[in-house]
Amino acid sequence: MTGDLGFKTLEPLRNVLGNRFINAGVAEQNMISVAAGLTLEGMNVWVYSIAPFCYARPFEQIRNDICHHSLPVKLVGNGGGYAYGPMGASHHALEDYGSLLTLPTLRAYIPAFADDLCSLVPRLQDIENPAYLRLGRCEKPAGQDAGKYSPWRKLLPGNGIPLVLVGPIAGEYWKTCLELPEDARPTLWVLSELPVDDLDTIPGELLDQAIVQGLCIVEEHTAQGSAGQQLSRLLLTSNVLPRYFWHFHSVGYPSGTYGSQTFHRRESGIVARQVLDKLGFVS
């Protein structure tokens, strides 16, 4: 299903699916409820829209009709964070997974790179609970291999504190850190699944590094409901105490002006060089 979006993207899918491809029109509340009804009858439903139209407008339908029934509807929100840049605030999704993860049984998936979808999509097809798939622009540096998809991945070794990136923003950090010598850069990790609610899912190497050196997490999302909040809570309640804890996140529109995704990242202080500067890796 699509909420009247997907021009020059979904046409091949529409051609393959035939009458199983439904343009529900500019009517997202109905689209989500219809998706619930289709799923109740045993159909495997994916719903696509620009991220804010996918989760914010029909939030109650997601809560009542999908999540209260634990229906395995796949919500696909394109353009997480500031990805729709100059389109303005209505098209940004700064609080999407934080809001949705308050709902029962839903999990959020935030692929960092285009290749991740080759693993994620087949997996989501068979899940038993609601899912939110947050899509963004792949920023993977040319010629680099991110390895096999997993919820936590080490992208780049370094000598400094571990830096955890949520979703596609990892690409920009990867590219920037490749320009730094290994002994003068952070270890880069990418996190692609939320909530972070089980210590056993976090790589032991990362936890060891956090205890000795500290931990930094960066994401294109508001602080409230963020991966950083989830991670800090989990660590504290598990009595795993990082030496330091830094959290860099979206702060909205501090200047009241609008621009590209990079402009908004810069205003939030989450561009790679800004964060690396604060952490003492570059000047």
Added chain:
Amino acid sequence: MSPSSGKNISDGLNSDSFRELSRTTRLRLLAMHYHAGVGHIGGNLSSIDTMLYVHHCLMKPEDVFILSKGHAAGALYVTLWTLGVLSDEDLDTFHADASHLPGHPPPGYFKDIPISTGSLGHGFPVASGIALARKLLQKSGQVFCLCSDGEWQAGSNWEALIFSRHHNLTNLVLLVDMNGLQGFGTTSATASLNDLKRHFETFDLEVVELNGHSFDSLKEMNALPNGKRAVYLLNTVKGKGVSFMEDRLEWHYLPLTIDLYQKAVRELRE
């Protein structure tokens, strides 16, 4: 209590036996609400005859019923009680702690309650999804959806109406409880919805107006318009059957005192 679908279709009802069924069920509804100390009685009494008729005289085992006006959950529970799906012991848990019978239909427990409702404007869109799935999967069975009249102030319902018309969901039967009262006034004073019939006709629905308390009138639903999308506007009275509740806004909310409960029971038994 256990999830069940032990429906026993009683298609031999006539006007007299339906009236008796309606009376008995009303008494059980009032007892349940009185003992639970909760209101929402008026909208239950306006829609209870429709729910009884649809479940006893219209639905086949493969059909689905969606109660979009979830605040009439009590009427649905006692209707399922008349079918043997719920027991007296089940009804005694209405509104209690650890109950499967809360004030609005619960999610995922009863096969006969496929979707939880309570926030208005959800049932009809979900019903549209079920109906579309059945059409795509070539499954038989009608989807009946009972809404309130005030509920048609919700935009999601109009989204679903556009959608169901576009997909020509002839297996979806819309029922509207036209009791004329909503949460804080009459529907006409709140949003001038008196012309719902005309609005539905513009969506190419076959609109049929019925007396929502008359067996002989409700019987017209047995002749579902073949190949057409239908909506039944059920003219009803909020609080129907209890004189001091009839057409009174406050009985959208009020629980029964013991004196009023006894008075209502006396009326229904006479």
